[in-house]
Amino acid sequence: MLLHAEPFEYRLLIPHDARAVQVARTSIRAALTAHGLRELIGRAELLAGEMLTNTIVHTSSTAELTLAWSQWETLRVAVRDACARTPTLRVAARPFDSDGRGLCLLQTLADRWGYTPLHRDLHGEETKTVWCEISRRVPAAWA
Numbered sequence: 363m364l365l366h367a368e369p370f371e372y373r374l375l376i377p378h379d380a381r382a383v384q385v386a387r388t389s390i391r392a393a394l395t396a397h398g399l400r401e402l403i404g405r406a407e408l409l410a411g412e413m414l415t416n417t418i419v420h421t422s423s424t425a426e427l428t429l430a431w432s433q434w435e436t437l438r439v440a441v442r443d444a445c446a447r448t449p450t451l452r453v454a455a456r457p458f459d460s461d462g463r464g465l466c467l468l469q470t471l472a473d474r475w476g477y478t479p480l481h482r483d484l485h486g487e488e489t490k491t492v493w494c495e496i497s498r499r500v501p502a503a504w505a
Contacts, residue, residue: 372393413439413494426441426443442489444487446490470503477493
């Protein structure tokens with residue numbers, strides 16, 4: 363039996379430091395556990411970790427992680443960074459490539475994903491948000 367979780371939203375400022383990805387994963391685990399959504403922890407941690415790693419690799423700025431559960435029983439994980447460059451899905455990473463799988467994981471494991479260009483923030487920086495949504499429905503690739 364699945365329990366109904368009330369809507370919530372958390373935001374976490376992520377420094378440009380690879381160690382921050384583990385801190386974000388720990389924060390996601392704590393939030394989802396507190397709200398009774400343990401079944402989403404694995405996918406949420408993995409997908410947020412991929413989005414944050416892309417930000418750390420491809421930008422030199424801080425990022426903002428948003429974790430939001432809606433009344434429609436959907437978890438939205440979003441990462442905003444100060445880089446307007448469009449995320450590009452690599453068609454096929456070779457087995458020994460060290461990168462190129464993050465967006466493929468989003469496409470495979472998220473119910474929906476995308477990005478929103480936000481143009482300029484308050485400091486004049488061009489920004490974008492990469493986001494994904496997951497529900498309690500487990501995708502075949504995760505099962």
